[in-house]
Amino acid sequence: EEARVALEADTPETPIWVNGDATRLTQVVDNFLTNALKFTNAGGTVRVAAGVEGGRAALSVRDTGIGIAPEDLPSVFDVFAQADKSLDRSRGGMGLGLAIVKGLVELHGGTAEARSDGLGRGTEMSVTLPLEQELPALARVARGARAPLGRRRVLVVEDNRDSAESLGLLLRLSGYEVRLAHTGDAGVAAAFLR
Secondary structure (H helix, E strand, C coil): CCCCCEEEEECCCCCCCCCCCHHHHHHHHHHHHHHHHHCCCCCCEEEEEEEEECCEEEEEEEECCCCCCCCCHHHCCCCCCCCCCCCCCCCCCCCCHHHHHHHHHHHCCCEEEEECCCCCCCEEEEEEEECCCCCHHHHCCCCCCCCCCCCCEEEEECCCHHHHHHHHHHHHHCCCEEEEECCHHHHHHHHCCC
16 A cells, blocks of 8 residues: 555465465565565556466466566576666665575475566566365365454564565455554554554
8 A cells, every 4th residue: 555556366266275384385475475566666556366277276476567678587586686787776685585485486396487578567476386185174164165354453563664565465365454563663552543
């Protein structure tokens, strides 16, 4: 909301199961969302899509941001690779995030890929992971039956704005009402606001 970037989500009605480290896979999604937000200007859109493609779980994050030059696409997952080659690198980052993403996804038996139609045409980052069979106990639960979240609120207190915003996006996608604070004092004040 602060960046004035629209978030769209296209997720399936039924769960897609993968066998993996939830913390590390969340780190992958967090990195994709952080980069999409960082490189998409106000008025742009970030679209998250999940599904099954070619017998594998697939997740993609597509933005309408600055895009990637064709000559840079083959190296975006390399250590210290950066799309922002300006001297001030005002959008931040050390060029490690996507290299870590690729390593984490490959450790899970998956693939990571970047696509862009060029500068100014946005970027799509995607991963695929091996599907896991649904657990028999969970198969008995009615499809699409999720407990309504009601009005669950979460306060995220984090001084790193990119991390706070990414976590906020993930929580909103899960149906939570999210408030962000970037200092301890602001967090304490926000905790007592209704």
